[in-house]
Amino acid sequence: MTNHHIALIPGDGIGAEVLPPALQVLEAVGRRHGFGLTCTLYDWSCARYLREGAMMPEDGLDRLRDKDAILLGAVGYPGVPDHVSLWGLLIPIRRGFRQYVNLRPIRVFDGLDSPLRAAGEVDLVVVRENVEGEYSEIGGRLNRGFPDEFAVQEAVFTRAGVTRVLDYAFDLAARRGGRLTSATKSNGIVHTLPFWDELVAERGAAHPAVTWDQEHIDALAAKFVLDPARFDVVVGSNLFGDILSDLAAAVAGSIGIAPSANLNPERAFPSMFEPVHGSAPDIAGRGIADPLGAIWSAAMMLDHLGHPEAARDVTDAIAAVLAKTDVRTPDLGGTATTAEFTDRLLQIL
Amino acid sequence: MTNHHIALIPGDGIGAEVLPPALQVLEAVGRRHGFGLTCTLYDWSCARYLREGAMMPEDGLDRLRDKDAILLGAVGYPGVPDHVSLWGLLIPIRRGFRQYVNLRPIRVFDGLDSPLRAAGEVDLVVVRENVEGEYSEIGGRLNRGFPDEFAVQEAVFTRAGVTRVLDYAFDLAARRGGRLTSATKSNGIVHTLPFWDELVAERGAAHPAVTWDQEHIDALAAKFVLDPARFDVVVGSNLFGDILSDLAAAVAGSIGIAPSANLNPERAFPSMFEPVHGSAPDIAGRGIADPLGAIWSAAMMLDHLGHPEAARDVTDAIAAVLAKTDVRTPDLGGTATTAEFTDRLLQIL
Ligand SMILES: CC(C)[C@H](C(=O)O)[C@@H](O)C(=O)O
Numbered sequence: 001m002t003n004h005h006i007a008l009i010p011g012d013g014i015g016a017e018v019l020p021p022a023l024q025v026l027e028a029v030g031r032r033h034g035f036g037l038t039c040t041l042y043d044w045s046c047a048r049y050l051r052e053g054a055m056m057p058e059d060g061l062d063r064l065r066d067k068d069a070i071l072l073g074a075v076g077y078p079g080v081p082d083h084v085s086l087w088g089l090l091i092p093i094r095r096g097f098r099q100y101v102n103l104r105p106i107r108v109f110d111g112l113d114s115p116l117r118a119a120g121e122v123d124l125v126v127v128r129e130n131v132e133g134e135y136s137e138i139g140g141r142l143n144r145g146f147p148d149e150f151a152v153q154e155a156v157f158t159r160a161g162v163t164r165v166l167d168y169a170f171d172l173a174a175r176r177g178g179r180l181t182s183a184t185k186s187n188g189i190v191h192t193l194p195f196w197d198e199l200v201a202e203r204g205a206a207h208p209a210v211t212w213d214q215e216h217i218d219a220l221a222a223k224f225v226l227d228p229a230r231f232d233v234v235v236g237s238n239l240f241g242d243i244l245s246d247l248a249a250a251v252a253g254s255i256g257i258a259p260s261a262n263l264n265p266e267r268a269f270p271s272m273f274e275p276v277h278g279s280a281p282d283i284a285g286r287g288i289a290d291p292l293g294a295i296w297s298a299a300m301m302l303d304h305l306g307h308p309e310a311a312r313d314v315t316d317a318i319a320a321v322l323a324k325t326d327v328r329t330p331d332l333g334g335t336a337t338t339a340e341f342t343d344r345l346l347q348i349l
Numbered sequence: 350m351t352n353h354h355i356a357l358i359p360g361d362g363i364g365a366e367v368l369p370p371a372l373q374v375l376e377a378v379g380r381r382h383g384f385g386l387t388c389t390l391y392d393w394s395c396a397r398y399l400r401e402g403a404m405m406p407e408d409g410l411d412r413l414r415d416k417d418a419i420l421l422g423a424v425g426y427p428g429v430p431d432h433v434s435l436w437g438l439l440i441p442i443r444r445g446f447r448q449y450v451n452l453r454p455i456r457v458f459d460g461l462d463s464p465l466r467a468a469g470e471v472d473l474v475v476v477r478e479n480v481e482g483e484y485s486e487i488g489g490r491l492n493r494g495f496p497d498e499f500a501v502q503e504a505v506f507t508r509a510g511v512t513r514v515l516d517y518a519f520d521l522a523a524r525r526g527g528r529l530t531s532a533t534k535s536n537g538i539v540h541t542l543p544f545w546d547e548l549v550a551e552r553g554a555a556h557p558a559v560t561w562d563q564e565h566i567d568a569l570a571a572k573f574v575l576d577p578a579r580f581d582v583v584v585g586s587n588l589f590g591d592i593l594s595d596l597a598a599a600v601a602g603s604i605g606i607a608p609s610a611n612l613n614p615e616r617a618f619p620s621m622f623e624p625v626h627g628s629a630p631d632i633a634g635r636g637i638a639d640p641l642g643a644i645w646s647a648a649m650m651l652d653h654l655g656h657p658e659a660a661r662d663v664t665d666a667i668a669a670v671l672a673k674t675d676v677r678t679p680d681l682g683g684t685a686t687t688a689e690f691t692d693r694l695l696q697i698l
């Protein structure tokens with residue numbers, strides 16, 4: 001039997017409440033599809049930061065390096081600044097393991113209300129560049145505290161970094177509906193984004209089976225609201241991909257259940273899977289967190305580990321529980337606890 | 350009688366079709382409220398660029414400098430790259446005349462369909478920083494054409510530049526509902542946006558009558574879809590304000606009629622008023638362009654020129670024509686021509 005070694009990082013708040021349901025689901029499909037999981041648990045979190053002064057140990061990445069994948073709950077705690085929790089854990093893992101693709105599927109499920117009158121059949125994937133671009137460490141401030149103070153921040157787009165994520169996106173589009181949209185703003189941001197556009201045209205020419213176009217991010221955000229069903233694969237820089245994936249999830253009525261995969265497609269390093277939702281300190285500890293984001297992220301992990309049928313079983317079960325039952329956690333308007341909802345999903349599975 | 354000297358720049362495409370209706374409306378309210386307009390017409394456009402090699406003459410800004418305001422139609426023409434049309438006309442005017450506030454009101458009008466099931470009473474203003482930030486000339490490329498090619502672009506946020514637009518936004522919030530939301534992404538973009546956040550806190554303390562909060566741009570974009578009615582004044586950087594204003598207009602069902610004002614609040618230089626829509630080459634020349642964006646922009650100009658009652662008459666007439674008639678141009682689902690629609694609006698006025 002294939003066995004996969006998974007690093008579990010529950011993190012903070014509801015992170016610890018959504019990973020156990022995801023593991024139950026993984027075990028259930030593993031039995032059916034003939035693979036097993038060995039899990040190692042890491043307490044890396046804001047709680048650890050408050051106790052020991054660091055989100056993770058200094059050799060944190062080395063401890064994860066030999067794992068087949070990382071499943072993360074959520075990170076964030078009132079009183080710990082975002083830049084500590086993110087740049088002390090999430091972003092170092094993304095960058096240290098060259099997880100340069102951030103994949104965020106968005107679907108309108110039957111049984112979930114979209115806020116749009118006519119969302120249509122939304123089924124798109126945002127492919128976000130995940131290690132360079134606008135999220136750069138390069139920059140700083142001059143004249144701190146004086147009237148002439150200013151801050152600069154350098155966005156950096158490399159040919160290699162953009163090309164690899166574009167190739168991933170074009171390949172994905174070829175396997176899906178054959179259409180790709182690139183998010184740009186080359187009319188206003190005149191150095192990095194014209195370069196992005198050129199590389200899109202170059203990679204587009206290398207993928208003749210894919211029809212592609214590009215939209216400025218302002219117009220694209222509007223079109224996500226006006227006609228989300230027309231999109232298939234949407235590729236964007238680190239910042240644009242971040243904005244568009246949250247927006248698309250809101251449009252699909254699924255912001256609380258959205259999953260994400262931080263992929264190193266070459267498998268030189270472990271990839272990381274995490275729900276898009278945060279640690280939700282307001283509801284943590286009450287057993288009512290929605291486990292769907294974590295479960296859907298676990299399905300993406302299965303796909304990455306080479307078990308696409310098992311992954312499909314999980315997403316089919318998610319679709320079925322939403323379409324055929326009214327069991328819902330409070331975030332989706334129901335009264336079920338995390339455990340009740342998970343039980344129902346396991347039955348359907 | 351007060352007289353104002355207005356520079357008219359119809360630009361390209363439907364730009365030339367939407368300014369005459371705006372002028373008819375301005376004349377009508379001018380008669381009622383006792384002011385007159387003298388207009389000077391400028392043919393600056395992509396057409397001029399194709400003919401003479403430049404969007405405007407070299408001394409273009411000097412020719413506008415003594416005007417009381419600028420009313421612009423739309424710029425853009427197939428075959429003329431965006432960076433030529435924008436950086437050859439629009440952006441030099443915004444920057445050269447220190448129009449550091451870009452003001453974009455968004456309302457859900459009775460009689461216009463929002464794509465949202467429950468948009469509620471959306472009535473918000475996006476205040477966008479308009480001359481610095483992410484739209485910066487600083488940057489370039491190294492190793493052009495080689496595998497190690499890369500591009501950098503520097504976002505620049507100055508204390509003076511951010512403070513003045515925040516003060517404008519806080520003052521506006523104090524005159525409106527007393528609430529302000531700042532768009533940020535200081536968790537990911539760690540040099541410029543933490544500085545922005547600090548300045549928001551500083552200016553917030555100086556405006557105790559205004560309740561303010563901040564949201565990361567990804568979450569904020571989602572909230573614009575999930576609950577747009579909760580926002581009053583939203584302030585953002587050049588890029589974030591651009592994205593949010595298009596998104597909000599889409600949510601309100603009014604993307605084709607959205608107006609904007611590029612303001613130099615100190616009145617050291619003329620301000621510029623322009624509909625958000627583009628030159629729409631696909632429908633240009635057919636007399637069916639929707640003049641509402643230009644008319645609403647003209648109303649913002651009246652407000653800036655010191656005629657708030659006249660401005661209100663115009664926006665009241667817009668609301669009335671939408672609520673009480675079904676006369677609409679094709680973009681809003683009707684069959685009226687630009688002239689028929691304008692006549693109806695003038696009757697109501
Ligand atoms: C055309 C473009 C440069 C411009 C901008 O982003 O400023 C437009 O989108 C706008 O909002 O006026």
Ligand SMILES: CC(C)[C@H](C(=O)O)[C@@H](O)C(=O)O
Pocket residue numbers: 086242536537567
């Ligand atoms: C928390 C933040 C830095 C992060 C990001 O923008 O990458 C989050 O929004 C996400 O999308 O995973």
